[in-house]
Amino acid sequence: MLLRGKTAIVSGGASPRGIGLATARLMAEHGARIAILDIDGGQAAEAAASLGSGHIGAACDVTDPEACKVATAKAIEAFGKIDILCNIAGITQPVKTLEIGPGDWDRILDVNLRGVLYLSQAVIPHMREQRDGSIICMSSVSAQRGGGIFGGPHYSAAKAGVLGLGKAMAREFGPDGIRVNCVTPGLIQTDITGGKLTDEMRIDIIKGIPMSRLGDAKDVAGAYLFLASDLSAYVTGAVIDVNGGMLIHG
Numbered sequence: 368m369l370l371r372g373k374t375a376i377v378s379g380g381a382s383p384r385g386i387g388l389a390t391a392r393l394m395a396e397h398g399a400r401i402a403i404l405d406i407d408g409g410q411a412a413e414a415a416a417s418l419g420s421g422h423i424g425a426a427c428d429v430t431d432p433e434a435c436k437v438a439t440a441k442a443i444e445a446f447g448k449i450d451i452l453c454n455i456a457g458i459t460q461p462v463k464t465l466e467i468g469p470g471d472w473d474r475i476l477d478v479n480l481r482g483v484l485y486l487s488q489a490v491i492p493h494m495r496e497q498r499d500g501s502i503i504c505m506s507s508v509s510a511q512r513g514g515g516i517f518g519g520p521h522y523s524a525a526k527a528g529v530l531g532l533g534k535a536m537a538r539e540f541g542p543d544g545i546r547v548n549c550v551t552p553g554l555i556q557t558d559i560t561g562g563k564l565t566d567e568m569r570i571d572i573i574k575g576i577p578m579s580r581l582g583d584a585k586d587v588a589g590a591y592l593f594l595a596s597d598l599s600a601y602v603t604g605a606v607i608d609v610n611g612g613m614l615i616h617g
């Protein structure tokens with residue numbers, strides 16, 4: 368039990384095969400109470416109920432700063448405090464540079480990057496008051512290797528932005544006892560690809576992975592758990608790869 372007595376907000380946690388719900392489940396198994404935030408409040412509530420009793424689900428569009436504040440207030444009202452923020456909500460789109468329209472750019476940047484800022488802004492004042500907190504932000508291997516797997520260049524840009532934002536927040540809020548870290552998964556088997564990842568593409572991608580398999584949502588949840596728990600008490604501004612060796616840094 369690494370998170371006994373802790374409470375966590377997980378954005379993007381309603382998708383049944385998603386990284387958010389796998390993270391929420393693992394954290395709940397380790398004793399945390401979870402607030403699942405997602406676009407659809409009904410689905411968020413259903414996902415929270417699937418974790419057992421004592422968890423809550425709430426509607427929250429992370430691109431809307433007011434919605435982030437309202438949902439955070441709900442979580443604080445339910446639990447009395449928030450120790451952990453998992454910024455996991457995200458969307459992708461498989462297009463090339465010349466195909467990116469202004470609306471595509473806005474949509475992808477808004478959910479993946481702006482959403483991390485808005486939800487962090489909603490939670491940080493509370494963490495600052497309690498002088499303790501762990502924020503974990505979702506980036507991607509796409510940020511590090513310039514895409515080329517599924518998401519387009521705007522997705523790579525958004526996820527690279529998350530790395531900059533996460534590191535800057537780590538520096539700014541370290542003195543307040545708030546740690547901020549990022550996770551960079553490789554290709555994880557969830558529904559984010561919307562059926563657009565063909566078997567051929569999958570076989571090709573696996574050829575470049577030393578561990579010879581795609582990742583599972585649970586693989587990423589493990590990294591989130593580590594960064595949420597006191598096992599990582601002196602880790603901040605870090606980037607943890609969960610990619611089966613797809614990208615090994617020099």
Ligand code: NAD
Pocket residue numbers: 378379380381382383384385386387404405406407427428429430455456457458459478479482505506507508551552553554555556557558559
């Ligand atoms: P998923 O589609 O299963 O889950 C994403 C969740 O985010 C969904 O529940 C969706 O409703 C929610 N969401 C979308 N827009 C939102 C908004 N505006 N406000 C609140 N919630 C919103 O996808 P996943 O694969 O579990 O992805 C989770 C995160 O991991 C994303 O940020 C994604 O970019 C990132 N990621 C995924 C992979 C992968 O291969 N699956 C790799 C690297 C990074």
